[in-house]
Amino acid sequence: QKEVEQDPGPLSVPEGAIVSLNCTYSNSAFQYFMWYRQYSRKGPELLMYTYSSGNKEDGRFTAQVDKSSKYISLFIRDSQPSDSATYLCAIRPGGDKLVFGAGTILRVKS
Amino acid sequence: NAGVTQTPKFRILKIGQSMTLQCTQDMNHNYMYWYRQDPGMGLKLIYYSVGAGITDKGEVPNGYNVSRSTTEDFPLRLELAAPSQTSVYFCASSSLGGLRTEAFFGQGTRLTVV
Secondary structure, eight states: OOSEEEOOOOEEEETTOOEEEEEEESOTTOOEEEEEEEOTTSOOEEEEEEESSEEEEETTEEEEEETTTTEEEEEESSOOGGGOEEEEEEEOSSSSOOEEOOOEEEEEEO | OOOEEEEOSEEEEOTTOOEEEEEEESSOOSEEEEEEEOTTSOEEEEEEEEETTEEEEOSOOTTEEEOOSSSSBOOEEESSOOGGGOEEEEEEEESOOOTTOOOEEOOOEEEEEO
16 A cells, blocks of 8 residues: 555646645554645645644645544645646655655646 | 756666766755656655665665765666656755655656667
8 A cells, every 4th residue: 555645636727716635645653744846847845744633724725634534635725827736745654755645736727 | 056956957868778867965965865757656766865875765766776975966877778767857855854854856857768
């Protein structure tokens, strides 16, 4: 079983929509989760990270963890065309490795 | 403020040829990583290093080799290129391996094996 799984999409939404991006993870011991954003032909960049309990909000972005179902989500409010990118969830299973999900391709249409 | 630098940006190899993808970072980071990214498959870890002289295999190490003789450099070697190694390769570094430590990525190397 993969340590983290993510639906690759693609996901296409109109400008202003609320976007929900999701991942599942395999080990209930995982505590920290990260979201990276990758624009076309660029390397990924850290968007935000969250701990295993509760939500974390940063502007239009909210990261959420559901520990009971081993499910992590990234919500984007009032989505903009500039949000069009690939979003990757990531975990550090043992602290050293950094493991990514497949990434979800998001397109926000103006 | 260079960060993580990868060279070359693009390369076309013939089957059976060898090449080295270069990666250097100027942030004095101990941890460095090599990933490959195929469409719809996310980033797969090839090799990683927790410090000079120490390397370890990731998820997909076959067909690749690495070395880490200095803190700054982490080259990835392809000995006998195969079409299955056509991919985009990313190098990354982080200061620590801690759970919340951010990894910084290079711009990638697009490799085509024909």
